[in-house]
Amino acid sequence: DTAVSQTPKYLVTQMGNDKSIKCEQNLGHDTMYWYKQDSKKFLKIMFSYNNKELIINETVPNRFSPKSPDKAHLNLHINSLELGDSAVYFCASSQVSGGVGNEQFFGPGTRLTVL
């Protein structure tokens, strides 16, 4: 009964490859997010989707393309992977419409290592 799940948990790949990370939430929330945590543990927002619509797109290379097939899923596809993409990627969700304070629930993270 995991609230926010991500697959895979670990991802090791070569530079130049294309990879995807999947996220699913079973909380019935209307908004989902992708955050990147770098090697110094700093967490930064990448994207935010509300009801499958892109709401927030921070300054992220266009090699990163989020896709939300429905409200419960937000996937992250990364093209032409670079060494600097190595990080932990966290998915999160929250209920914005009718919600009180945008409390976000986080998935367990996907550790991406680019060799």
Add this chain to the structure above:
Amino acid sequence: AQSVTQPDIHITVSEGASLELRCNYSYGATPYLFWYVQSPGQGLQLLLKYFSGDTLVQGIKGFEAEFKRSQSSFNLRKPSVHWSDAAEYFCAVGARGYSTLTFGKGTMLLVSP
């Protein structure tokens, strides 16, 4: 632009001693404030949150935090630390509606026997 400062990168506390982790924020409107904890190799777990009302909020695992608007602070406290509290702690600020969270850089809590 909103920002969060956690001035302590590491803190070491003896087991059973009290704990206070500092957090200062900068935000133009009424802030919504959060403390999250991240154990090694794990995701982020919400400890507590402040939206409005009573400025002293209680959270899980015996943690509490106090919102002080005049000092732009939201410090996290625990009266008696357990070894299992050793983790990374993140303070975050957000807003109602379509808003993301801005995180501080985290404070690593080490617990000594």
